[in-house]
Amino acid sequence: MRMSPDAPAYPIPSHVALLHYGESEMRDAVFEFLVAGLKRPSEALFCFGEPGVGERLLKYLESRVGRDLSPDYRRGRIVLGTADPDVDRQLENVIAPLEALSASGFALVRFVGIVAWNAPDFPPPEDFLWFESKLNEVISGFPVIGLCPYDLARMPARAIVYGALETHPFVLTDGALRRNPQFIRPDRYLRERLLALPWLQDEGRARVQARGGRPGFPDGAGP
Amino acid sequence: MDARALPLPRHKVVGGRAPPNPSRPVDARSTGGPAIRDGIERLTPREREVLELMAAGLDNRAIAAKLRIQYSTVRGHVRSVIEKVGARSRLEAVARAYRNGWVAKE
Numbered sequence: 001m002r003m004s005p006d007a008p009a010y011p012i013p014s015h016v017a018l019l020h021y022g023e024s025e026m027r028d029a030v031f032e033f034l035v036a037g038l039k040r041p042s043e044a045l046f047c048f049g050e051p052g053v054g055e056r057l058l059k060y061l062e063s064r065v066g067r068d069l070s071p072d073y074r075r076g077r078i079v080l081g082t083a084d085p086d087v088d089r090q091l092e093n094v095i096a097p098l099e100a101l102s103a104s105g106f107a108l109v110r111f112v113g114i115v116a117w118n119a120p121d122f123p124p125p126e127d128f129l130w131f132e133s134k135l136n137e138v139i140s141g142f143p144v145i146g147l148c149p150y151d152l153a154r155m156p157a158r159a160i161v162y163g164a165l166e167t168h169p170f171v172l173t174d175g176a177l178r179r180n181p182q183f184i185r186p187d188r189y190l191r192e193r194l195l196a197l198p199w200l201q202d203e204g205r206a207r208v209q210a211r212g213g214r215p216g217f218p219d220g221a222g223p
Numbered sequence: 224m225d226a227r228a229l230p231l232p233r234h235k236v237v238g239g240r241a242p243p244n245p246s247r248p249v250d251a252r253s254t255g256g257p258a259i260r261d262g263i264e265r266l267t268p269r270e271r272e273v274l275e276l277m278a279a280g281l282d283n284r285a286i287a288a289k290l291r292i293q294y295s296t297v298r299g300h301v302r303s304v305i306e307k308v309g310a311r312s313r314l315e316a317v318a319r320a321y322r323n324g325w326v327a328k329e
Contacts, residue, residue: 087313088283088298095284126314134282190280190317200318 008177010145010170012108015136016177017168018149019160026149029172030057030112031064033147037110038065038072044106045072046079046097046144049114050121054080057112076104083116087127091134098142109144115151117159125159126197132167133186133194147172166193262308263325270307273300278317278326 010016020026037043038061047054058080062069072078079097084090094111101109113135116122123131132148139146150164165171165182166189172178184193194200266274269290276286287297301313310316320326 088301091282124312124315126318127312130314134280138282187280194314195318195321197314197318200315202322 008172008175010177013139013142013144013146014170015139015146015168016148016170016172017164017180018147019152019164019171019173020149021153022151026151027060029175030147030149031061033145034061034110034112035065037108038069040108041077042107044077044079044101044104044109046081046101046109046111047114048081048083048094048111050083050116050119053114054082057114076100077106083122085121085123087123087131090123090131091138094135095138098139098144102142107143109142111139111144111146113146113148115148115155115163117155117163126194126200129162129167129197130190130194132163133184133189136167136169136186162193162197262319263323265307266304270300270304273297274304274308274316274320275326277301277304277313278320 018026018029020029034045034047034057037045047057049057058069058073058078069078073080079101081093081097084093094113098109098111117128118125122128135146148164148168150160152160155163161182165180166184169180169183170177171180263271263274272290273286276289281289283294283297283301286301287294290297305311305313305316308316308319310319317326
């Protein structure tokens with residue numbers, strides 16, 4: 001494992017949960033992360049999220065750096081990836097570009113995956129959690145830093161625990177990168193956490209139906 | 224750890240009856256079993272293998288490598304498994320498999 005020369009010193013590869021409050025805090029942290037890559041021609045950027053999110057992130061980046069980034073996009077140094085309600089397709093939408101960028105010889109890929117919860121263009125929550133955990137295995141084969149922003153102001157508390165804290169070996173908060181003691185390895189996470197998700201149990205499904213068929217952790221401190 | 228390098232799954236598909244013709248799923252109506260078993264009994268042997276590997280946590284690429292079949296074929300099997308067991312997602316299919324005893328730790 002080698003260290004990036006940037007501050008914070010991200011291990012490579014690494015999968016990092018960015019814990020933030022609100023959109024502007026996320027944008028600042030993501031900008032700092034991506035612009036460090038823009039300064040190095042050997043690095044590539046990969047922006048991933050719901051349809052349109054990557055494009056918006058690219059526009060934001062252009063406005064902050066004050067230049068047109070479309071040449072970088074056209075020659076494949078900047079990649080925009082799209083989430084998919086089908087988790088297998090979503091996983092492929094990450095793996096295939098990582099393979100292509102790696103084959104193109106980029107020394108490092110800075111991946112930003114903007115997280116949504118229970119969104120129509122995203123996999124169902126249980127599949128999304130599996131996807132987040134699975135990413136640890138996926139990125140282990142590539143020179144990539146994966147940054148996944150989790151909005152503490154908007155996401156249900158247990159979605160943050162399950163999604164951010166238990167599937168990311170590192171957390172970034174207030175500009176400080178820390179090894180995450182709550183991380184659970186993917187095989188154990190599947191058996192001990194995902195299979196025990198309340199809405200996947202018989203009694204949990206009844207509660208989901210009572211909520212109008214919406215699965216996942218309810219907003220607030222509900223069961 | 225690279226998913227493609229995962230060891231053999233520690234789980235085995237159990238329950239249901241082995242269909243006489245591997246290319247054809249068992250007709251659940253002929254088994255007379257409870258409704259809960261219909262899902263597993265509608266699966267072909269290949270789909271059961273795929274479910275076993277899904278339960279072990281493998282993704283489609285890893286399943287394709289393990290079974291030495293095309294990714295697109297695995298994808299079709301996974302979608303079929305999810306539909307046949309009446310799940311709305313990959314993880315729900317796996318959870319049902321465990322809950323109903325279709326896969327069990329060896």
